[in-house]
Each structure stands twice: as C-alpha cells, then as structure tokens.
Amino acid sequence: MPELPEVETVARQIRSQFLNKRITEVIAQPAIIFRDITAAQFASELAGKKLDAVRRYGKFLFWQTGNLFPMFHLGMSGIFLRDKKLSMYPQHIHISFEFEDGGNLYFQDARKFSKVYLLRQEPDFDNLGVDPSKENFTLINFRKLLNLKKMNIKTLLMDQKIIAGIGNIYASEILFGCGIRPTRSADSLSSKAAERLFYEIKRVLNAAIQRFGTTYTAYRTVDGSAGTNQNFLKVYQREGEPCIHCGRPIKKIIQNSRSTFYCPKCQR
DNA sequence: TCTGACCTGCGA
DNA sequence: TCGCAGGTCAGA
Numbered sequence: 001m002p003e004l005p006e007v008e009t010v011a012r013q014i015r016s017q018f019l020n021k022r023i024t025e026v027i028a029q030p031a032i033i034f035r036d037i038t039a040a041q042f043a044s045e046l047a048g049k050k051l052d053a054v055r056r057y058g059k060f061l062f063w064q065t066g067n068l069f070p071m072f073h074l075g076m077s078g079i080f081l082r083d084k085k086l087s088m089y090p091q092h093i094h095i096s097f098e099f100e101d102g103g104n105l106y107f108q109d110a111r112k113f114s115k116v117y118l119l120r121q122e123p124d125f126d127n128l129g130v131d132p133s134k135e136n137f138t139l140i141n142f143r144k145l146l147n148l149k150k151m152n153i154k155t156l157l158m159d160q161k162i163i164a165g166i167g168n169i170y171a172s173e174i175l176f177g178c179g180i181r182p183t184r185s186a187d188s189l190s191s192k193a194a195e196r197l198f199y200e201i202k203r204v205l206n207a208a209i210q211r212f213g214t215t216y217t218a219y220r221t222v223d224g225s226a227g228t229n230q231n232f233l234k235v236y237q238r239e240g241e242p243c244i245h246c247g248r249p250i251k252k253i254i255q256n257s258r259s260t261f262y263c264p265k266c267q268r
Numbered sequence: 269t270c271t272g273a274c275c276t277g278c279g280a
Numbered sequence: 281t282c283g284c285a286g287g288t289c290a291g292a
Contacts, residue, residue, distance in 0.1 A: 059287080075287060
C-alpha cells in the first residue's frame, strides 16, 4: 500500500479505533515478513500489552506497547483490516490482534514484501531522510538538499534516504503539479522551481491524506474501504490521455525500472 | 547507477 | 501466457 498518505491514513484509523486498548491475543503465522524475530516470539511478547501510541515516519508505521515498539513497513500490498470478513485475500493474513473489547485487527500481505519488526527502543530513523510532514522539512533545507544532488529529480523524490515517504504515484503527481520534468537534474532547478516543488510536495500529500489515500490495487483503509485519491490523479497511469492543462497526451517513461508519467509540454 | 530478485494477483 | 503493480535490497 505504501506511500506516506496511505500509511498516515492507517495510523490515524488504528489510533482512533484501538489506542489505549490492551492486546489480549496475537496470532502470527510464520512468514518472511518477520525480521530479526520469529512469528511466535512476536506474538507471545505482544500479548497482554496495551497499545500506548501509534506513529508513522515516512512509510514506516510503529506502535508503542509498553517497552516494546512493533514496527511495520507495508511493502507493496500490506494492509491492516479491522474485520477479516472484508478481506479479499483471507489466505494471506499473517497477524491477528485481538483487543480487550473484542475488536480484531488483522495484518495481511499477499505479496509478502512487507516487513515486521519488534524493537526494544523507539526507532530513530537516522538512516532515513526528512519526512515531508514533519517540522524540519523546511524550504531552506530542501533547497540545500537539491543543490547537492545531481540525480534526476524523480529519483531524488523517491529516495527514502533523502526524503522519506514519497513513492511512485505521488512522485509523478507532485512533479506534474509544479511543472517540472521528472528527468531534470535536481541541482538544475532554479530557486523558484525548488520553492514550487517544496509546496507541491506538501499539497499533494496532504490532499491525498484528506482522501484516505490512493487505491490503485491492494490498498484499503482499516475499515476495508478504498481511498478516493485515485479519482484525482492527473498523470499516474494516464499514458496517452490528454493533459488536463494543454490536451497533449501524457507520456510514460521508465526511470530506475519504475514507470514515470508526465506531460511533455507542461513539464520542463 | 543499474538490474534482478523477492512474491502474488490481475488484466490484456 | 506474459507483463506489470503504491517497494526495497544486494550484487554487479
């Protein structure tokens, strides 16, 4: 599921529905998604703990349960569902959490690209770049960061060590929104273009959060419903369709083995 | 820096 | 049947 708006949506929903509730039972199926811990250990250590906090950094979701910090990266298709019956792929449910009030939360991932950790201390995310929803994502810092990088701007936006949270859909949408061609070198952007990009990152991500994320394939909210941001995408998966501004067909190229969509006239 | 591998499901 | 999909990572 995975970009910042989807993970933020999930964090908010888990927080509103399960915060401060005790986890009475955890059932975890052995799967490659568990990192540095077995499924059985994960389940036994979390049973009986209270969900004290639900937070997000970049694409990582992490909880605080007493002195333990379960952390999840949702990969391409990891989703949390509060009701198993809503699941399209019940065979791929890897973890079941039962809470004291009888509510259930399930973690499911058909493709098994997700990663699940159980940390002994709060994660610091020192290895990740700035999260664009946090206070330290400032225009001054962003300009400095661009000036240092010769890589193309789309690759930079998606590099989690530089900016944490942007993935393939939002990278294309952000660059379209501020009229910057995805192949441009980051250090070639004018001060003004950098400023447009900075504010467009915030605008696109915030709008997507308000719409509960983008459901393109697997992603669902915790209630099992689709997000709605896919109805507002301007370029992603719209190859050949007319640009909403100039009418020219949207172009698709491959960058770093990932699809990029842009308007050749509006984005320079 | 680039490519392939990791997985499964879906649509052309 | 094949190619592609909101992501990462190791290895060339």
